[in-house]
Amino acid sequence: MILSSKGLDIKPSSTLEITAKAKQMKADGIDVVGFGAGEPDFDTPDHIKQAAIEAINEGFTKYTPASGILPLKKAICKKLEADNKVSYKPSQIVVSNGAKHSLTNTFMAILNPGDEVIIPAPFWLSYVQMVKIADGVPVVVKTSKENNYKATMDDLKNALTDKTKAILINSPSNPTGMVYSAEELKQVAEFAVENDLFVISDEIYEKLIYGDEKHISIASFNEDIYNRTIIINGVSKSYAMTGWRIGYAAAPEQIAKIMSNIQSHASSNPNSIAQKAALAAISGSQECVDKMKTQFDKRREYMYDRVSKMPYVSAIKPQGAFYVFVDLDSALGKKYKGEVIENANIFAKLLLDNEKVAAVPCTDFGYDTHFRLSYAIAMENIEKGLDRIENFLNNLQ
Structure with a gap:
């Protein structure tokens, strides 16, 4: 065989x-x-666990819409507006079985065979494998220690070809812990717009930033980059909910629809109980x-x-x-x-x-x-x- x-x-x-x-x-x-x-x-904090227990006791154990329940999507939209200064409708949100699933859905939604994705190294190891799963070609760009392991414009320009489809940015970064500044992100945004590229912005660690550093969503700069950005986030890291498996993507409506369609066939909805827990996490106290x-x-x-x-x-x-x-x-x-x-x-x-x-x-x-x-x-x-x-x-x- x-x-x-x-x-x-x-x-x-x-x-x-x-x-x-x-x-x-x-x-x-x-x-x-x-x-x-x-x-x-x-x-996992008690109020989040309690929300899951209540969901079980209330019999919230059936299928939900494939892309997630509406209250959770609305809570995500509210969070994105308040924390990241970006405005989304629930139809632009796809809730998945963890941020890994959200990323895989994203690559499957935007890539055709042979399309290239620029991935600055060091990178979270699953990125390369996900691009391959979606029939894309990972183009690894090795960054320098002198630039705090962040991609420069020269790095991106040298990696650009007529097959480049997207750039992946992870800030704060796994494994380096480095955070892209507003100025650095603006340069990436301008580069993406000029070259007709998507930006996949993995922001899963956004709430874990220390000192005077600030998290900025690249989609917040202007409409041009907003329409090219897919934001990836979830509840695993910030709320100690790794095993609950809830992540989400915020994307242009057409891309979100494709992702939802893919997910509906691949896995149906994310876990119903975990969605209720995620709702409590995102909409509840952040203490x-x-x-x-x-x-x-x-x-x-x-x-x-x-x-x-x-x-x-x-x-x-x-x-x-x-x-x-x-x-x-x-x-x-x-x-x-x-x-x-x-x-x-x-x-x-x-x-x-x-x-x-x-x-x-x-x-x-x-x-x-x-x-x-x-x-x-x-x-x-x-x-x-x-x-x-x-x-x-x-x-x-």
């Missing part, structure tokens, strides 16, 4: 793989510190977000300070999300117990095997010289894990 060549070309998620391995080691009684998971360690953000910020400061003092590695202080993107710098070429550290994959394997620390090598994120540490874990585990990483680095030869 001949299987799908496209399916065979899709790689598994290395972040989920390393997280699963760390969990299995823990289940086997091994004291492992896992820095891999891209999910808050906090429980829970602020409390989590305060804890993330403390961990961010601690982790960055510790990493900055370690030998052989360096990092730029993240402005958002909950990751530190660590450059192996002088560690490459060093040896640990006789084995040469040639890249982040080898580093991560040696670290897990010898110090029982699970860190994510960023080869699949477009940077094989870096690894990612998540501070969405308890401070006690952060301290223990960083002690072990420092010990590992101190034993390089």
Whole structure:
């Protein structure tokens, strides 16, 4: 039997793989510190859980419209207007089974075979695979540390071809935590309009920004870029609802309709109970977000300070999300117990095997010289894990 060549070309998620391995080691009684998971360690806030319980008790367990219930869509529109200064109608909103699903729907709605999508690296590893699933061609543009790992106009111009269909922007970024400024986004917007391109703006970490940095939706600048932008967001990161699987897209009406049609055949509606929970999250008090953000910020400061003092590695202080993107710098070429550290994959394997620390090598994120540490874990585990990483680095030869 001949299987799908496209399916065979899709790689598994290395972040989920390393997280699963760390969990299995823990289940086997091994004291492992896992820095891999891209999910808050906090429980879903009580008022959100209560909304789900009430939905169950009220029998809200049937099919809903494929693109989501109207009250949730209205709440999303209200949120986008208040937080992001962009105006949408419910017919422009498609609620899906997580932001991953929203992204996949987006690529399937706008891409034809051979269409290219510019993806600045480092990038969240699933972007490339999603573009491939939709028969598109991912065009990876490697950014520089000197520019805080953000795409410049030269980067975009050099990647542009007559097949370019879209640009993907993730701000705050996974894995770097960097945030695009208003001026940088305006340049991307002008470039997109001038070259007749779509912009997919992944804003899933928008509420997790620290210090004086501000989140800006690229669609808010003017009508031209608004009509070319698909905003991706969801409740997973900000409300500690990763397992509830609710994401959404805000898009021009024609694109939203196509996405809704695709979803209606692929998965029907997102989970009815989770939609009620998401409604409570988005329309309810945001105090829970602020409390989590305060804890993330403390961990961010601690982790960055510790990493900055370690030998052989360096990092730029993240402005958002909950990751530190660590450059192996002088560690490459060093040896640990006789084995040469040639890249982040080898580093991560040696670290897990010898110090029982699970860190994510960023080869699949477009940077094989870096690894990612998540501070969405308890401070006690952060301290223990960083002690072990420092010990590992101190034993390089």
